[in-house]
Amino acid sequence: MLKSASAGLDRILTLELVRVTERAAVAAARLRGRGDEKAADQVAVDAMRSELNRLPIKGTVVIGEGERDEAPMLYIGEEVGIGEGPEVDIALDPLEGTTICAKNLPNSLAVIAIAEKGSLLYAPDVYMDKIAVGPGYPAGVIDIDAPAIANLESVAKAKGVKVNEITACILDRPRHARLIEEVRATGAAIRLIGDGDVAGVIHTTDPDETGIDIYIGIGGAPEGVLAAAALRCIGGQMQGRLQLNTDEKVARAAKMGISDPNKVYQMDEMARGDVLFAATGVTDGNLLAGVKFARDYIQTHTIVMRSSSLTVREIKAKHQDLEKF
Numbered sequence: 001m002l003k004s005a006s007a008g009l010d011r012i013l014t015l016e017l018v019r020v021t022e023r024a025a026v027a028a029a030r031l032r033g034r035g036d037e038k039a040a041d042q043v044a045v046d047a048m049r050s051e052l053n054r055l056p057i058k059g060t061v062v063i064g065e066g067e068r069d070e071a072p073m074l075y076i077g078e079e080v081g082i083g084e085g086p087e088v089d090i091a092l093d094p095l096e097g098t099t100i101c102a103k104n105l106p107n108s109l110a111v112i113a114i115a116e117k118g119s120l121l122y123a124p125d126v127y128m129d130k131i132a133v134g135p136g137y138p139a140g141v142i143d144i145d146a147p148a149i150a151n152l153e154s155v156a157k158a159k160g161v162k163v164n165e166i167t168a169c170i171l172d173r174p175r176h177a178r179l180i181e182e183v184r185a186t187g188a189a190i191r192l193i194g195d196g197d198v199a200g201v202i203h204t205t206d207p208d209e210t211g212i213d214i215y216i217g218i219g220g221a222p223e224g225v226l227a228a229a230a231l232r233c234i235g236g237q238m239q240g241r242l243q244l245n246t247d248e249k250v251a252r253a254a255k256m257g258i259s260d261p262n263k264v265y266q267m268d269e270m271a272r273g274d275v276l277f278a279a280t281g282v283t284d285g286n287l288l289a290g291v292k293f294a295r296d297y298i299q300t301h302t303i304v305m306r307s308s309s310l311t312v313r314e315i316k317a318k319h320q321d322l323e324k325f
C-alpha cells in the first residue's frame with residue numbers, strides 16, 4: 001500500500017469511506033418518508049456492512065448498532081473489512097436519525113468514523129451530556145459543569161455579539177425542559193431538533209450557514225463519539241459526560257474499561273490520534289443535501305475529513321450505474 005504523506009492512517013482510506021456512507025445513504029433514502037424507521041435502518045445497516053467488508057482494513061466495530069445479541073449486524077466487536085491492512089477501530093451509525101428519515105424531515109445522515117486501534121472511546125449505549133462549539137473560539141470557552149447561561153455568555157463574548165444573537169441547538173425532549181427554560185431566559189434562541197444530534201454538533205462548525213452556534217444537552221453516547229470524531233477533523237471544542245445513573249450502567253461501562261463514571265471527556269479523549277470521518281446526507285439538511293433520485297442517475301452529497309491534515313472535503317457524486325444500487 002502507498003505511504004501516507006503524513007503520519008497516521010493511510011489517507012487512501014479517506015476516499016474509500018465515502019463509498020461506505022454513500023451506499024448506506026442511498027439505501028435508506030429509498031425508504032424516506034415511508035413511516036417505517038426499522039426498515040430504513042435495516043437497509044442502511046446491510047448496505048454499510050457489505051461496503052465496509054470490501055475495505056482493505058482489519059476493522060473492529062467499537063461504536064455500532066448494539067451488543068451482539070440485540071444487533072445481528074455491525075454489532076460492537078464485529079470484525080469488518082477484508083481482514084488485511086491496518087488495524088482500525090470503527091464508529092458507525094448507518095442511519096443517524098431513523099425517525100427523521102421515516103418522516104422525511106431534515107438532517108438524517110449515514111455516518112462513519114475510523115481511527116487507529118484503541119483511539120476511540122468505547123462508550124456503552126447510554127446517554128451522554130454534551131456541549132460543543134465549532135472552530136475559532138479560545139480554548140475553554142465552554143464548560144460542561146457551568147450553567148447554560150455562563151456558556152452562552154462566554155460564547156457570545158468570544159464571538160463579539162450579544163447573548164440574544166446566539167442560537168443553541170437542543171434535542172426536543174422532556175428531559176431538557178429546564179435547560180430550554182434556562183437558555184430562553186438568557187434571550188438566546190433555540191433550534192429544537194427532533195433527532196440527529198451528530199448533525200446538531202457538526203452544525204456548530206458553520207454558524208453562518210446553519211445558524212447554530214452551540215450544541216447543548218443529553219443525547220446518545222455513541223452519537224457523542226461520532227460527533228467528537230467529526231469535530232476533531234474540522235476544529236471546535238466538545239465535552240461529554242456519560243449518564244451512568246444506575247448500577248447496571250456503571251457495571252456495563254466498567255466492562256468497557258470506564259472506571260470513573262463521572263469523568264468529563266474532552267473531544268480528543270473521545271477520538272484520539274488520526275481520525276477519518278464521513279457522512280452522507282439521507283434527507284436534505286443544513287449542510288448536506290439528501291440523496292437525489294434523478295431519471296438517469298442518483299446523486300449523493302458527502303462530507304469527508306481527516307484529522308491529521310484537517311482537510312474537509314465535500315463530494316457530490318453522480319452514480320450512473322443504477323444497477324449497482
Ligand code: VTB
Nearest residue numbers: 096097173195196197198219220223
Ligand atoms: C440522539 C439523537 C439520535 O438518539 O442521540 C438520541 O441524535 C438520544 O436518544 O438521532 P433519545 O431519542 O432516547 O432521546 C437518536 O434519536 C437516535 O439515534
Ligand code: MG
Nearest residue numbers: 093094095096
Ligand atoms: Mg443507528
Ligand code: MG
Nearest residue numbers: 093095096097
Ligand atoms: Mg443514531
